[in-house]
Amino acid sequence: MDLETASSPLSSNGSTSAARADQSAAARQLAQRLDAAQATIGVVGLGYVGLPLAVEYAEQAFDTVGIDLDEGRVQQLNAGANYIEDLDDDTIRQLVEEGRLRGTANFAGSDEIDVFYICVPTPVTETNEPDTSYIESAARSIAEHLRPGQLIVLKSTTYPDTTEGVVQPILEEAAREKGLELGEDYFLAHSPERIDPGNDEYTTANTPVVAGGATETCTHLTKKALEQIVAEVHAVSNPKVAEMEKLLENIFRSVNIALVNELAQLCDRIGDVSMWEVIQAAATKPFGFMPFYPGPGLGGHCIPIDPHYLSWLARKHDFETSFITLSARINEGMPFYVVESVVEAIARQPVQLSEASVLVLGVAFKRNVDDTRHSPAGTIIKLLREKDIDNIHYHDPHVDSFSVPTSENGTLDIPAVEELTPEVLQQYDATVIVTDHDAFDPHQVAEHATSIVDTRNALEGITDPALREKIHLLGGGEE
Known part of the structure; x- marks a missing residue:
């Protein structure tokens, strides 16, 4: 599905509009790379959310890089060893051997990554306040390699306004130095994870997901990126809605x-x-x-x-x-x-x-x-x-x-x-x-x-x- 013909979420004034054909060259190029399975996918955090996500993209022939500061975990992955029960050992071994999936303990070479998924922990402090330090660290590392045509999707469960209030300012600081504009040159969204460990019926591939971008183009590109591996993607008007709906799911x-x-x-x-x-x-x-x-x-x-x-x-x-x-x-x-x-x-x-x-x-x-x-x-x-x-x-x-x-x-x-x-x-x-x-x-x-x-x-x-x-x-x- 072309970016220009993708269905659009509600805009901020409640109206619905089709994606415009005059979107930026960076947006069109990323959409084309996704459609051709030529985009490089980077998954930051190789835990219960990140590794299954990386495996899904690698199985669809995308060049997939998993980034995790735990060197032991990275070594396991690069040896073709599975460490999550829900995943198939032979699948991971084959993906690694074929070169479609690899791990790294740093962000060197991240300039080549087209789509970043941030799947890091979001704990609370001893006083039950959100600890966004892992998210901030990932965002800063990505910002160092920010270039035109990149999409950054936060998947970590968090509170409303984390994507726009925490991640976006970090990226914007780097973007200003490089003359990049959000929604035109680089793109940002939130799509909460829906991993259920031990569930054999609903996996990453067949569980519907929600996506909300910082701009309309950001939403379209995120939806397109996720549709490469997920059967159903529900677009919402902004990242705060996506962040809040995840909280509703779990608080329910x-x-x-x-x-x-x-x-x-x-x-x-x-x-x-x-x-x-x-x-x-x-x-x-x-x-x-x-x-x-x-x-x-x-x-x-x-x-x-x-x-x-x-x-x-x-x-x-x-x-x-x-x-x-x-x-x-x-x-x-x-x-x-x-x-x-x-x-x-x-x-x-x-x-x-x-x-x-x-x-x-x-x-x-x-x-x-x-x-x-x-x-x-x-x-x-x-x-x-x-x-x-x-x-x-x-x-x-x-x-x-x-x-x-x-x-x-x-x-x-x-x-x-x-x-x-x-x-x-x-x-x-x-x-x-x-x-x-x-x-x-x-x-x-x-x-x-x-x-x-x-x-x-x-x-x-x-x-x-x-x-x-x-x-x-x-x-x-x-x-």
């Missing part, structure tokens, strides 16, 4: 998970009411309801972090996001509730708390993945240690090593149990299921663990009354 989940987490605690207080059965019953309604489930707390990069972005931004505008803040507080309190349940399980046994042993099943933030970012398991283990429980081990077939922060600002490696056997399960006073990996055998766990705290309803199929007696289900209403 945060709020609904908080609702069922709070009701799960209430069900436990009431007794004889299982929140899991309640949700199952409500889900029979074919309209007006979407099921969400209780759990030990939120994990991953986006959902635990995004509410803080918006709350921080709201305060700058003298607005309080009370509803969103409350939801985040409820979800952040779930690991404390889980630890209380573990302590109660131990209290029913003839062992002192300081001498008790606990086995944590699953430290990834969700089932069947190796991603431990912001996993509630880390907080649960830290809180258990604060209860003087030092004998804590974990088992997770997807995670080889796991550590938690200490009060001395260091980290502590948690010993791993490599093989889950009946003998291993019997050694612990309490077993807490934090992640419901498919690899766990529920019958084995139920039969041989001494006492179980199930935060995911992983043992739903266990109906033997004698086995159910030693299972505490979060939100199960057994108390």
Whole structure:
């Protein structure tokens, strides 16, 4: 599809206009290079978002460069070694061998890159304020190599006005020195990532994405660039809309998970009411309801972090996001509730708390993945240690090593149990299921663990009354 015939998003005055044939030579040249698969793609940040994106472009015959300051990660990639479970090992090896995909730990030679995707982390500070230092660093490095015909797309999840308020000024400073104009010579947009680790049905290629450019031409070029690898691209009027919609996606989940987490605690207080059965019953309604489930707390990069972005931004505008803040507080309190349940399980046994042993099943933030970012398991283990429980081990077939922060600002490696056997399960006073990996055998766990705290309803199929007696289900209403 030619740039001149691409559909246009709404402009700032609400009207729709077709892309004009008299757009700049730089815009037309980039559009032509994209259509011919001759554009060079640069992906800054080779993590869970960046590497799958780079692989998609390389598979479509684009010369693709991954840029990451982690030299170990770059060396792995250049050796054809895959380090993300969702990607196919053979695919990456073949792309590297054919020269379509390569990694580098610096920006040398970035003048040759036509389209930059910024896929770097966007954490929050200790006071829950956005930390845009990674984005700023990437933007400064790109600015050093800025030239006509380049498109820069921020994909990192962030707050509205990051693209135009943080990235754009950095690029403009370099552009003024080189006599370049935004929207004419170089182009800028935001297109939030929609990666769902462990999801085999929706991948980078078939998940629709949103794109909003700093100018109309920026939007058209971003849409064109993404359409080379994504089946559906929805254009919006500006980067702020794209940034805000990503927050809406994740805060929608945060709020609904908080609702069922709070009701799960209430069900436990009431007794004889299982929140899991309640949700199952409500889900029979074919309209007006979407099921969400209780759990030990939120994990991953986006959902635990995004509410803080918006709350921080709201305060700058003298607005309080009370509803969103409350939801985040409820979800952040779930690991404390889980630890209380573990302590109660131990209290029913003839062992002192300081001498008790606990086995944590699953430290990834969700089932069947190796991603431990912001996993509630880390907080649960830290809180258990604060209860003087030092004998804590974990088992997770997807995670080889796991550590938690200490009060001395260091980290502590948690010993791993490599093989889950009946003998291993019997050694612990309490077993807490934090992640419901498919690899766990529920019958084995139920039969041989001494006492179980199930935060995911992983043992739903266990109906033997004698086995159910030693299972505490979060939100199960057994108390």
